[in-house]
Amino acid sequence: MRTTVTQAPEVEAAIRHMMEERGLSFKEALNSAVRAGLNPGRPDFHTPTRSVGEPTVPLDRALALAGELGNAVIRRELSTGR
Template sequence: MRTTVTLDPDVQALLQKAMRERDASFKQVLNDGLRAGLAARRAKTVAPFSQQVFSMGTPLVELTKATALAAELEDQVLAARLREGR
């Protein structure tokens, strides 16, 4: 496939260095680099996320109204800041 790409200056420098070191064409170095990068990305396996959980005991407040409690606490903090002039 024939296409046009715009290379960042650092990528261009890396390609030119690899061309000199391997005495290979631009096309060959670019294709080899893309193959290696895409294969490495495909080969990466990510371990499934596992969250540790701990028992925190019986709640001290009614959790069915947790958002209302959070709003009330936030209101108290804001009121205190206003009283202090902040």
């Protein structure tokens, strides 16, 4: 469908930025932005995952370890008067 759209200056700037960033035509960028606005619960991006390797601490004790470390900091601060 062909139609005339009047855009606010910041909207046009965002569309132009999307065009440059993704190598899209104006029509493609505008349609992508409208689709994203119509489907806010379904983002058009994918967050990549990466392996961080094997854990160096037992993860089943992670909360206990964090608590112990926090307590050590508190004890140190109390003993130095900070």
